[in-house]
Structure formats: C-alpha cells, structure tokens
Amino acid sequence: MTALSSEHGLVPALAGVAVVACTLLLRFVISYTRARRQFPGPPVKNFLVGNLDQTMTDNVHEKWIHWNREYGQVFQTWNGLFSRVVYIGDPRLIEKIATQNWPKSASQYDGFKPLDGDALFVQTNQERWKMQSKRLAPAFQPSVIQQQYPCLARHIGNYVRQLDHAAETDSIICLSELNILLSLDFIGDIAFGTSFNAINQGPNCRIAQLLEMILPELMKCGLFPLRGKIPIFKKTRIMNSAITELRNMAKDAVKDARKKDVADDGKTQPDKKIFEILALQREADGNYTFNSQELCDNYVAFLVAGGDPTAHTMSFLVWQVLRSPTIFEQLRAEIDASIPFDAEVATLEHVKLPYLNMVLKETLRFSSPGFGTFRVCKKDTTLAGVTLPANTTLALWNPAVHRDPRLWEDPDKFDPERWRSGQPKLRGSYFPFSYGPRSCTGQGLAMLEMTLTLATLFRRYDITPEPGFELEYLPSFTLKPKNGFPIRVTRRKC
Numbered sequence: 001m002t003a004l005s006s007e008h009g010l011v012p013a014l015a016g017v018a019v020v021a022c023t024l025l026l027r028f029v030i031s032y033t034r035a036r037r038q039f040p041g042p043p044v045k046n047f048l049v050g051n052l053d054q055t056m057t058d059n060v061h062e063k064w065i066h067w068n069r070e071y072g073q074v075f076q077t078w079n080g081l082f083s084r085v086v087y088i089g090d091p092r093l094i095e096k097i098a099t100q101n102w103p104k105s106a107s108q109y110d111g112f113k114p115l116d117g118d119a120l121f122v123q124t125n126q127e128r129w130k131m132q133s134k135r136l137a138p139a140f141q142p143s144v145i146q147q148q149y150p151c152l153a154r155h156i157g158n159y160v161r162q163l164d165h166a167a168e169t170d171s172i173i174c175l176s177e178l179n180i181l182l183s184l185d186f187i188g189d190i191a192f193g194t195s196f197n198a199i200n201q202g203p204n205c206r207i208a209q210l211l212e213m214i215l216p217e218l219m220k221c222g223l224f225p226l227r228g229k230i231p232i233f234k235k236t237r238i239m240n241s242a243i244t245e246l247r248n249m250a251k252d253a254v255k256d257a258r259k260k261d262v263a264d265d266g267k268t269q270p271d272k273k274i275f276e277i278l279a280l281q282r283e284a285d286g287n288y289t290f291n292s293q294e295l296c297d298n299y300v301a302f303l304v305a306g307g308d309p310t311a312h313t314m315s316f317l318v319w320q321v322l323r324s325p326t327i328f329e330q331l332r333a334e335i336d337a338s339i340p341f342d343a344e345v346a347t348l349e350h351v352k353l354p355y356l357n358m359v360l361k362e363t364l365r366f367s368s369p370g371f372g373t374f375r376v377c378k379k380d381t382t383l384a385g386v387t388l389p390a391n392t393t394l395a396l397w398n399p400a401v402h403r404d405p406r407l408w409e410d411p412d413k414f415d416p417e418r419w420r421s422g423q424p425k426l427r428g429s430y431f432p433f434s435y436g437p438r439s440c441t442g443q444g445l446a447m448l449e450m451t452l453t454l455a456t457l458f459r460r461y462d463i464t465p466e467p468g469f470e471l472e473y474l475p476s477f478t479l480k481p482k483n484g485f486p487i488r489v490t491r492r493k494c
C-alpha cells in the first residue's frame with residue numbers, strides 16, 4: 001500500500017519534470033534556430049561543435065578576411081553550442097559601438113582571465129575601468145613617453161650589438177626573436193624599472209619562453225573560454241603552469257614596487273615607472289587603490305600588451321619592405337638623409353620620418369598584430385539598419401575590416417602610398433590600436449619604440465632573409481610570425 005502510493009506520487013512528479021524539461025528544450029531549440037538565421041556565416045559542422053573546427057585553426061586569420069568578403073560586413077560564427085560571436089565589419093557600426101564605449105564582453109574576456117585577471121585590458125566593470133584608466137593616464141602622456149628615450153636607446157644599443165656580432169660572424173639571426181627580446185627589455189625597464197636582460201639571455205630568457213607557452217593557447221581560450229575552464233588539452237595544461245610561474249614573478253614585482261613606497265623620496269608621479277604609479281596609488285583614506293591581486297593582473301597584462309605586438313609589427317614591416325625594392329629604396333633614402341652614418345642609435349631629432357610612418361601605418365593595416373576588441377550588446381539595438389540582439393558578443397575585428405575591398409582599393413596589396421595624402425580614412429575603417437575610449441593606452445610608446453628601432457636597423461645594416469624563407473602569419477594572442485624570421489645582416493659602408 002505504501003509503495004503504491006509513493007509510486008502514485010512519483011509518476012506525476014516525473015511527468016511534471018519531463019514537461020518542464022521538454023518546454024525548456026523546445027524554447028532553447030527555437031531561440032537557437034532563430035539565432036542561427038539572424039546573420040549569415042560559415043556553415044557549422046554540427047550544432048554541438050559549431051565552427052570550432054575552423055575557428056581553432058592556425059589559418060583562422062585568412063578565414064576572418066575571407067568570411068567578411070563572402071558573408072558580408074556583419075557575420076557570425078559559433079564556437080560550440082552556446083558561444084556565438086557576431087563580427088562587425090561595417091565602419092558605421094564600429095564607430096558607434098566603440099565611441100559609445102559599449103562594455104567589453106565578459107563571456108569572451110573570461111577566457112583571458114587566468115592570465116590577466118582584472119587588469120585594465122580585460123576589465124569588464126566600466127566603473128572600475130574608468131578609475132584604473134584615469135590613474136594610469138599620467139604615465140602615458142606624450143611628454144612622459146619622450147622622457148623614455150635614454151632607456152630605449154640603451155636597449156637598442158644592446159640590440160645593435162647582437163646584430164653587429166651576427167654580421168661579423170656571418171651567422172643567421174632570428175629577427176622576430178630579437179624583436180621580442182628587445183620589446184621585453186624595454187617594457188621591463190619603463191613599466192617596471194626591472195632589468196629583464198632578455199636580449200643578453202637570448203633563447204634562454206624565461207619570460208619569453210613562458211609567453212611562448214601561454215599566448216597561442218590563450219588566444220584559443222579567448223575565442224572559446226570553455227577550453228580554458230576544462231583543460232583536456234595538454235597545451236592548455238602547459239599554459240596553466242606557465243601562467244602560474246609568470247604570476248609568481250608578478251607577485252615578487254608587486255612586493256618590490258611596494259617596498260619603494262617606504263623609501264619614497266617624494267618624486268613626482270611622471271618620474272615613477274608605470275607600475276609604481278599603480279602600486280603606490282592611495283585613496284583618500286590612505287589605503288592602497290589597488291590590491292596585490294589587481295597589481296599582479298596588470299603586471300602580466302603590461303608584459304603581454306607591451307611586448308608582443310610591437311615586436312611583431314616590426315618584423316612584419318621588415319619582411320614587407322624587403323620584398324618590395326621600390327618601398328625599400330624610398331625608405332632607405334629618407335632614413336639616410338635624416339640619420340648620420342656614425343649614429344649607433346637614431347635619436348629623437350632623427351625620427352621625423354614621414355615615409356617610415358606611412359610604411360608603419362600600412363603594416364598595421366595589412367597585418368595588424370592586435371585584432372580588435374570584443375564588446376557586448378546589453379539590449380536589442382538597431383544601428384545603421386542592423387538589429388543587434390541583446391547579450392551578444394560583438395567582435396570589432398580589424399583583420400576583416402582592414403582588408404575589406406568595399407573600404408580599401410586593392411586591399412591585399414601592401415602599399416604605403418595609400419597613406420600619402422594624409423587624408424583621414426573613413427571613421428571605423430582603420431583601428432589597429434582599437435577605437436574610442438578603450439583604445440590602446442600604449443600607442444604613443446609603441447610608435448616611438450618602433451620608429452627608433454626600425455630607423456636604426458635600416459640605417460646600419462643590409463638585411464637578407466634566408467633563401468627560400470617565406471614569412472607566415474600565425475594568430476596567437478596577437479598575430480605573429482609563425483616560424484620566426486631568419487636573416488643575415490651586413491654592416492653598411494656609409
């Protein structure tokens with residue numbers, strides 16, 4: 001009797017659960033089917049995998065360019081069942097979303113959090129971002145950036161010594177690795193006041209090794225955050241232990257920076273290193289503005305943001321210039337006319353180089369190392385006739401936009417001449433440093449570092465890539481040379 005009555009109670013309960021489950025499933029299927037039809041995009045492999053078989057590949061960079069051409073300026077991809085990214089390639093939308101500063105997409109930046117935590121770059125809380133950004137602003141003013149010249153010149157001097165040695169011994173040197181090491185030494189010095197000694201350590205530089213283990217995998221976790229949360233791949237586990245090691249270094253750096261507070265000699269803020277400005281900042285009540293965790297987050301973020309993209313832009317530029325005799329001759333003529341032969345390192349007076357600036361702009365169009373930004377649409381919004389659904393990740397993605405034939409004449413041609421007129425381009429069509437209030441904080445610094453280094457390089461050396469070498473592009477956390485960039489150099493005679 002008792003068993004029967006409990007069975008009687010169980011059946012309706014199970015039936016109720018089944019009805020609720022079916023209703024939820026039906027609602028999910030309807031909303032998924034609707035979402036699938038909302039925007040065009042590459043066909044999905046199946047509804048579970050989505051486009052992961054294409055977005056997790058080494059040639060996804062070419063696919064972004066191609067999808068924008070094939071499916072239009074607004075297209076979508078599915079990273080698994082739940083994660084949809086709508087790529088926005090229409091400059092009118094990009095301009096509005098970026099200048100109105102739509103929040104960063106938490107679901108996407110979550111994938112970067114194991115490394116960057118709550119750093120400025122991944123900060124999805126708008127109020128916290130505003131505060132951090134305001135506190136950092138003094139460290140990035142143009143006058144402060146110019147003050148970094150002696151530090152930059154010292155490290156370029158070291159870079160030149162490596163190249164001189166390669167020239168004297170007629171040995172192959174990997175330019176892309178050397179550029180990474182230079183950028184690390186530079187960011188170590190100006191951001192943290194630390195000597196990483198990266199160039200001298202060469203391939204043994206631990207920070208460079210750790211970043212190599214982290215960044216390609218981190219990009220995949222950014223596109224598909226579940227990959228980082230359930231680390232079934234060996235590469236993800238290697239990344240996680242490299243992150244732990246890097247963050248331990250960051251903890252030491254925080255302790256060092258805070259020690260300086262005790263010995264604070266009343267220096268004005270701009271004289272302090274970028275990281276000290278953050279570490280020593282206090283609120284009105286006397287407490288530190290940033291806790292140790294947030295400082296570690298920003299340490300690694302500066303390391304990544306400050307090192308990699310600058311290095312890769314320089315490598316891409318050298319590769320493109322060496323492939324085009326016309327561009328090479330114009331660039332060399334400008335540099336030779338501005339910089340004396342006996343100057344080991346170009347100085348600030350030497351770097352009014354408009355043609356080099358055009359070539360840099362074109363490099364940042366053609367192969368921008370920073371892809372753009374992920375934003376989120378909080379509520380259904382119609383912009384320029386396109387309805388963007390609520391809670392959708394939007395990728396303002398420059399690989400697609402910078403090569404869009406609707407926006408650029410002959411977009412696959414590397415042509416610095418397109419920058420000669422100095423005419424501003426259509427707003428939202430060019431954003432290598434992102435766009436709007438959350439664009440790159442280090443843009444001025446990066447331009448100075450690249451200009452001085454490249455001017456020095458082309459003034460001092462003849463450069464020959466290894467015969468048969470073709471530079472390939474790999475989307476890591478940033479776009480990077482896939483197999484390095486082996487070159488030989490010879491010292492010029494005049």
Ligand code: HEM
Binds near residue numbers: 306373374438440446
């Ligand atoms: C050629 C070199 C560089 C390129 C192409 C580049 C590109 C970018 C891009 C595209 C973003 C937006 C990222 C996003 O929204 O997800 C960004 C943000 C940022 N970059 Fe750079 N960057 C470069 C160099 C630097 C340097 C040298 C530093 C600092 C030392 C730096 C610091 C930052 C910071 C702190 C942010 C976050 C800004 C914010 O959210 O308010 N970057 N950068």
